[in-house]
């Protein structure tokens with residue numbers, strides 16, 4: 519049995535969002551929605567995080583930062599694109615410096631649409647992410663066994 | 667029994683204590699951590715995680731891929747854990763309190779070196795702060811063991827000589843708190859630092875919003891971080907044991923009083939944790955030393971001269 523899904527620690531990064539989605543992400547982590555019921559803990563350290571919540575699109579400035587954070591996270595890890603900007607570039611898609619959704623920089627596992635994304639959608643997305651996390655953890659485990 | 671027989675008996679007791687502590691302390695510490703998280707959540711008007719959440723967290727950490735900045739760091743963390751378990755074993759087998767205090771300090775030092783060894787600026791910042799924390803609480807902890815010695819001298823029925831042996835409490839006529847209650851208050855003050863609770867959680871906070879990346883554990887991930895969690899569980903059990911020590915006397919039945927007192931202290935710490943924001947290190951150092959000087963110093967002077 520995988521325990522990863524029971525303790526999804528999240529890290530939040532704000533790409534080029536309008537901050538609407540950021541406020542919603544923080545609201546999701548606030549006592550009102552109580553993400554800790556599912557074991558969600560907000561960390562500031564990519565090395566401790568299991569789920570990467572990205573808001574906003576990637577642009578020429580932040581694409582390296584997004585990749586850096588993703589690379590620092592330890593497997594198994596899951597990326598959730600929060601808000602339509604993070605999914606596809608959204609309202610900013612044709613800005614001169616915007617590259618597009620987060621999937622232009624790193625592999626995304628769950629897309630949470632909305633402008634701004636609602637906390638309910640986010641909780642659903644995290645729970646969906648947890649399932650992916652468990653899947654990846656099992657895979658990692660069997661790989662480890664295979665090597666041994 | 668001759669002196670050698672006593673020494674062997676004491677050694678065997680400590681070894682049994684260490685093994686028992688290594689098995690039981692993580693279990694008890696894990697449950698305490700779970701209670702902490704549920705209680706904190708309730709204090710904030712939330713439902714909170716399941717009681718076994720700390721256990722799930724650690725199991726998850728051991729499932730993670732192994733990435734470590736250097737192998738030395740893991741070795742230091744393992745040493746810190748081993749010495750914490752030895753310290754706990756010495757204490758709970760009724761061994762020498764002074765020895766226990768020194769060994770647990772050694773454990774803290776290994777943990778500090780582990781953080782420094784990563785060379786990450788954030789971890790180094792955490793390690794520097796942890797060093798300040800050790801500097802803040804250590805005087806009070808040492809005064810606590812000296813006060814324990816003097817209290818046993820005052821309370822042991824055959825009188826005259828005190829002892830550092832924790833097991834001596836069972837021979838006392840009254841719990842040591844009756845003559846060293848100021849030291850108890852001082853120890854309660856620094857317990858907040860030792861348990862890494864707000865307002866003194868300077869070196870590594872559990873709350874992302876008030877921490878610089880993650881303090882000391884910035885470069886620790888996966889199983890290393892899991893070991894750190896287990897280390898804290900063991901430490902917490904030991905420190906609460908110190909609190910309980912003040913309330914035990916006469917016979918083993920009074921252990922219940924000690925346990926209740928320790929749990930009450932833990933509850934108080936959780937309450938403090940939820941009600942205070944972090945302070946600057948200057949305040950921590952000054953206040954901890956002032957408390958040690960006033961509570962510990964006056965108490966010891968009274969015991970020595972009256």
Ligand code: SF4
Nearest residue numbers: 535536538539603633
């Ligand atoms: S999806 Fe809407 S609210 Fe969210 S960052 Fe984009 S524009 Fe802002």
